[in-house]
Amino acid sequence: MVTAQRSFRADVAIAGGRISAVGEQLAAAHPEAPTIDASGLLVLPGVIDVHTHTRLPVTEQPDRFFADSVAAAFGGTTTFLAFNNPGTGISDAGAASLLSGMREFRSRTAGESAVDFGLSAVISGTQPDPISELPALVESGVPTAKAFMVYDFRLTDERLFEALRALGRLGGLLQVHCENATIIDALVSGALARDEVDCRQHALTRPTYAEAEATHRAIALARAAEASVYVVHLSCADALAEVAAAKARGWPVYAETCPHYLTWTDARYAADDEAEVIRSVISPPLRSAADRDALWLGLRARGLDVVASDHVPDRLSVEKVVPAPAFPQISNGAPGIETLLGVAYSEGVGGGRLGLERLVDVLATTPARLFGLPGKGAVERGRDADLVLFDPDARRAVRQVDLHHTSDFTPYEGLAVRGAVRTVLLRGEPVIRDGAFVGRRGQGRFIERESARPDPFS
DSSP: OBBBBBOOOEEEEEEEEEEEEEETTTTOTTTTOOOOOOTTTTTEEOEEEEEOOOOOOOOTTTHHHHHHHHHHHHEEEEEEEEEOOGTTTTOOOHHHHHHHHHHHHHHHHTTTTTSEEEEEEETTTTTSSGGGGGGHHHHHHOOOOEESSTTOOOOOHHHHHHHHHHHHTTTEEEEEEEOOOHHHHHHHHHHHHTTOOOOTHHHHHSSSHHHHHHHHHHHHHHHHHTOOOOEEEEHHHHHHHHHHHHTTTTTEEEEOHHHHHHHHGGGGGGGGGGHHGGGGSSSSOOOHHHHHHHHHHHTTTSSSOOOOOOOOOOTTTTTSSSSSGGGGGGGOBBOOOTTTHHHHHHIIIIHHHHHHHHHHHIIIIIIHHHTTTTTTTSTTSSOOEEEEEEEEEEEEOOEEEOOOOOOHHHHHHHHHHHHEEEEEETTTTEEETTTOOOOOTTOOOBBBOOOOOOOOOO
């Protein structure tokens, strides 16, 4: 058994979908009970992926939400949170209102998922009055929301401050995409004026200092609002330094990074083949090897709190087709919902960069605590029996042909990894058994979450 505090040998007893006991010789004391032999395997709490852009079912692709939930299960994720920004297929009416968007999301995903899931609503600069809707949103079980400091639907600093203050008073948590729009827009305009429009320009026009400045500003606004703040997909040492400085002062600032920033570097943008470069067009872009090393240090030193996938199910045949349009028109995302645990374990624990208990902390225990999921995230009595039986000795290479997500590529193609998910239980019921899907559509539930109530600024 692996928890965020320790690893130990034990049996786990399950009753009514929850863990009823953890201890030695439980199976021997109940010989009549059905058992699963996990000898030689690690028993982990189900991963909680708090950052996905899983797309809603539509007439042309009615199975896409379900398929990505199955992919999550294959990867050991038993709960994921999805955003409902326009790129996920939400309607114009749903995008215009937090409450309308929440109701539409729940309606369109009802009975669709193979694992548990929830919503983090997107607060958009195009919404007429999102702040007034936040109390009802939190009351409905959606205590977290996301705001962007870039793109045409970004929030102004004034509106971002209002959102932070309102959610803070409600016990919620605002997730913020931190990049400086003024800097990026100027660099993009300059590149276009020079007719530099190839894919790699996306990375060249989103420098680390643009991310660091916006991270500093988001923290300052949260401090003024007396609220917590959660920085999403942090990618570089400069931004990490801002978070670490805030944490050193005791401020309730939290941050996540993603497996792609912990694995790859901006060397991928030097490829001659545009079809290769476009696979790594993400925001923020991949950074230097020094930044990658700093992120691993940040995870070990608790400057970073969570690892999440930032799953965007783009396809080479559609959103990332080549010949590509000018780089500002390329979708900024890549798939990762199925590879989150596998890559993080292999690069972290397998690579000697992170302890196993700390991996469980950043993938399950801390996400459960910050995002209002007290019944999940740990192998302990009273929690949901969301369990992953993981083979640490397996050796394999990541291949698109072996994956189940709705994308037609993986950014980890050919990556040699250690470890493999064997069996996954959702509330005690198998979803994956010995590497095969045995779950069903609708087995997962929409989770109405509690307010996490992170500590306010002092």
